[in-house]
Amino acid sequence: MSDQYLWDRTGEPDPEIAGLETVLAEYRYSARPKGPRLRNFKLLAAAACLVLFALAAIWLQRKPLSDWRIAGKRIVVGQTIDTGSSSEKLEAPFFGEVSLDSNSRLQVLPASAGNQRLALRRGTMHALIWAPPASFQVETPSAQTIDLGCAYTLTVLPDDSGLLSVQAGWVAFQNGAIESFIPAGAVCRTRPRLGPGLPYFESASQTLRDAVARYDSTSGREGLSAIVSSARKHDALTLWHLVVRTKGDDRGLVVQRFAALVPGIDASGLNSGSGSAIDQAWNLLGLGGADWWRMWKSSAGPWPAAETAK
Amino acid sequence: MIALTPFHSQAADVSLARAAREGDRAAFGALYERYKPMVHGILLTHVPYSDAEDLMQTVFIQAMQRLASLREAEAFGGWLAAIARNLASDYHRQRKNLVDINELPEPRSRTGHAYEAEAALDAIRRLPEAYRETLMLRLVEGMTGPEIASRTGLTPDSVRVNLCRGMKLLRAQLGGNHE
Numbered sequence: 106m107s108d109q110y111l112w113d114r115t116g117e118p119d120p121e122i123a124g125l126e127t128v129l130a131e132y133r134y135s136a137r138p139k140g141p142r143l144r145n146f147k148l149l150a151a152a153a154c155l156v157l158f159a160l161a162a163i164w165l166q167r168k169p170l171s172d173w174r175i176a177g178k179r180i181v182v183g184q185t186i187d188t189g190s191s192s193e194k195l196e197a198p199f200f201g202e203v204s205l206d207s208n209s210r211l212q213v214l215p216a217s218a219g220n221q222r223l224a225l226r227r228g229t230m231h232a233l234i235w236a237p238p239a240s241f242q243v244e245t246p247s248a249q250t251i252d253l254g255c256a257y258t259l260t261v262l263p264d265d266s267g268l269l270s271v272q273a274g275w276v277a278f279q280n281g282a283i284e285s286f287i288p289a290g291a292v293c294r295t296r297p298r299l300g301p302g303l304p305y306f307e308s309a310s311q312t313l314r315d316a317v318a319r320y321d322s323t324s325g326r327e328g329l330s331a332i333v334s335s336a337r338k339h340d341a342l343t344l345w346h347l348v349v350r351t352k353g354d355d356r357g358l359v360v361q362r363f364a365a366l367v368p369g370i371d372a373s374g375l376n377s378g379s380g381s382a383i384d385q386a387w388n389l390l391g392l393g394g395a396d397w398w399r400m401w402k403s404s405a406g407p408w409p410a411a412e413t414a415k
Numbered sequence: 416m417i418a419l420t421p422f423h424s425q426a427a428d429v430s431l432a433r434a435a436r437e438g439d440r441a442a443f444g445a446l447y448e449r450y451k452p453m454v455h456g457i458l459l460t461h462v463p464y465s466d467a468e469d470l471m472q473t474v475f476i477q478a479m480q481r482l483a484s485l486r487e488a489e490a491f492g493g494w495l496a497a498i499a500r501n502l503a504s505d506y507h508r509q510r511k512n513l514v515d516i517n518e519l520p521e522p523r524s525r526t527g528h529a530y531e532a533e534a535a536l537d538a539i540r541r542l543p544e545a546y547r548e549t550l551m552l553r554l555v556e557g558m559t560g561p562e563i564a565s566r567t568g569l570t571p572d573s574v575r576v577n578l579c580r581g582m583k584l585l586r587a588q589l590g591g592n593h594e
Binding site for chain 2: 112134192194200201234237238255273
């Protein structure tokens, strides 16, 4: 028997190779759903499947299909996925993929052309997105994430608080006028009624992390001085967010520390809430230019307005 | 932005890799679509099916993070394959090397067909290292020899030799059960 079929699947098929291809196809990428499946009660399962199939057929006539797929099968808009004890992977061709951990609940929301929206109700999702910035949004009970590229993990806890950690690119965490910009290597919490907190790098000291948690949970009434005193150069990301969220003497304290860590900033401009000074300060962080943000932001401007900050 | 075509040539892959390296996210998405069978096949050579699917995302995240450091866009496939192999090694290191891939049960329904599939998968994993990945890509992922060469960066001659010798050993192991 010639090896031509083995080489490029042309010529006379080798029966043994063809047989192996057939039986091994079930291990092909996304060839079958993951997780445990019912193995007993076959008749009951078959009857249940028929009923579900009929119901699904009726349902499908009413609901549009989304671009998201699980094991190649398209998901209906509005459908909620409960992972239970297994995990699931959702894929949208040429858009990205989302892995859901066990005990997670995710809903596919309606979206306009070229965009995708999901709602994470509980649990943890890992997103890897290559669609253009701002075309992928995930709603949580306390904030909305806007993907600016490219990979991040989002968790929603039973108390509706959330935790976002970014592995690559950028993510914006938003709730009304409050926004946090989280680069790779940083994390940010969000709390019900309070929205996104201050982002910080995962390498930050425990003192700074504790102070940020105190600041976030008290709407800024506590923790400010501890953040300022424990901040190192790498924590300027956190201080930048503090500048736009504080006023008066508090802002002065933050700007003073910010200036000591990041030479070249316009301290008086920051103290007065100047948009150009805030942009310039951002650019000096070395995390990418402020112009980049403007590519996706609406005409309202890229930064949280100091006047509306807490 | 680079035009996306269904034409899977190595030249197109190189163009995509260059564009992705410059930050073109759509190009990275196209690379993902083209290379996911290769990455899955390599992972499946070393880890159970359920974990191979989970590790895939990690492979592409690492690729995304490190893409700027890829000097030769022509080497993208081999570079991506190396990331997949390293992650598979980490997978076993994290389990303190106590778990043998051949001892891990593959989840599936217990039909005769599935037993046959599991036996074939195990037999491929027991082959000498040089043949495992190539046969996994050919028999499980359905890639042809030229596609395997193009994606992995191996020469067509090497792939052909790996396929022929690997298949000979696999036939011997399976004892002609698939004829």
